[in-house]
Amino acid sequence: SYELTQPPSVSVSPGQTARITCSGDALPKQYAYWYQQKPGQAPVLVIYKDSERPSGIPERFSGSSSGTTVTLTISGVQAEDEADYYCQSADSSGTVVFGGGTKLTVL
């Protein structure tokens, strides 16, 4: 089955830039989406169609794509950004697929 691979954890200091990657063979042909999830809460969409930001999401969140890897970048990380982040795409058989998640720690 198709898999999206994320690093289990990323750590940054406040004010620095966090980059979270997601790799998958189909990503050159499929859009990627990113969600933020805080403990005990439902996921929140932060990036759609590789790089679009929904209304209400701070400008410090951005997305990019290069080959088989997509990247969520959080510029000027704040303490409130500490959360789990998940990428999402789809495989060629028509099934939505999520990455395993990355825990972002703000030191």
Added chain:
Amino acid sequence: QVQLQQSGPGLVKPSQTLSLTCAISGDSVSSNSAAWNWIRQSPSRGLEWLGRTYYRSKWYNDYAVSVKSRITINPDTSKNQFSLQLNSVTPEDTAVYYCARGPGAVVVITESYFDYWGQGTLVTVSS
């Protein structure tokens, strides 16, 4: 503002049927520019999309291969809600279940994503 409110039991016995409902406010289950999804999350399986229902002149359903033989998602237009039924559950079905809206008129699965989520329901499968 779209809101999704989930309801249903938190404990289901093995081999029985898991049933959850998601009530929609701020949108319509019959919308031609949305799809209505169920997603679950567990430590062992992570986030797993289960399926969706949507209306485009008639009702359609798509289901994940992993649960296709056991799942039914139905709209209820009279109550503006949709439901999940998962049959023959086992302890592996223990998870937090979410309903979620997939926006847009395009229903190609490769462009599916989720902009509004329910609050989540922890369902435990145990005798």
